[in-house]
Structure formats: structure tokens, C-alpha cells
Amino acid sequence: MKLYYAPGACSLADHIALIESKLPFTTDKVDLKARTTAEGEDYTAVNPKGYVPALGLDAGGVLTENVAILGYIADRVGNLMPQGPLGRFRALEALAYISTELHKSFAPFFKPGSSDEAKSAAKTQLGKRFGLFEDALASQEFALGDQFGVADCYLFVMLFWAREKVGLDLPPNLSSYYERLSQRAAIQQALAEEGLGD
């Protein structure tokens, strides 16, 4: 597999998940402005959507969208989503929430020319949407229970942005969760490989 990523973008979630999965993979860094990759590919030919992430599959073809890529990785290994008959649906439920309710709420912080008003409204919305995980983390170690999984990979990136891009003060449970995850080997490795380590 080959992960197409941009440093510190949402593709960091997939990068972390791939390291956690211990499946073999390579990476290719995408220049999102030029739409080319470090290995010299035309990125629009890889992913006509033009954005990261994209995952080149061993059997051929390319998978896009964080929810699908993270779900695919979790399905391949089985230990990155909750167990039980509803486990994969709990993972999809969390990934969909993170994608649509958290990830998209960061838009004003990435879009050039966004007004202070739009940023302030987004900050308020993010604070509310993170509340679901703040409450859950009062009684469990990870986003979906006591086992690390793909939802944590994605939630980590949202918290990384909340700290780095928005300057959001994280409530106590999320703050200690973020500090714990920051010490995790796969997360440190992914950050270092993207040039974002300490």
C-alpha cells in the first residue's frame, strides 16, 4: 500500500493507523498546490478529488476519504476497532462524526480570507462537538473504550489542529488523552516522518 499525504493534514490519521496496523506500506508526499508528489506523480491522476489522503492498494486501485481508508485499515487487522457484533459500526459511527462534525468545522482556519467572525463561530462549534469525547473519556482510556483504534488516530489529528491551529483550550479529559496519545510510539513515528516531531 502507498499512502499519499501532506504533512500535518488529516492524512496524518491514516499514517498513524498504518503504523499501528504493522501492515507494510510506503508513503508519497503530496504538494497540494502543485498537485504533484515527491515521487513525481501527477496527483490529480492518482486522486481526481485533488486532496489527501489517498491510499494506493496492493491489488491496484486507489481508496480515498478518511472514513473509508481508516475503516479499510481497521478491517484488515481487526484490532483497531471495538470488538463484538456492533464494533465496526461503532467505529464507523465515530469516524463519521469526526469527519463531518469536527474535521469540517475547522474549515475557516484553513480557508484563506476567513473572517474573524467565522473563526470564532467555528471555535465555539468545535468546543461543543469535542464535548462528546470529553464526556466519554471520563470513564474510558480511548475514544471508544479501553482499546486504541482508528477513531483515536483521527481524533488525535483533530486535537493536534485544535492546539496548533486554533489555540483551543482543551477540557481536562481531552487534554490528558492528547498528552497520553502524544507519547504513543506510532504517533511519534508518524509525526517525525512528516517532519513534525519535537
Ligand SMILES: N[C@@H](CCC(=O)N[C@@H](CS)C(=O)NCC(=O)O)C(=O)O
Ligand atoms: N472528505 C475528505 C476531506 C479531505 C481533506 O479535507 N483534505 C485536506 C487536508 S486535511 C486537503 O487535502 N486539502 C487540500 C485541498 O482541498 O486542496 C476526507 O475526509 O478524506
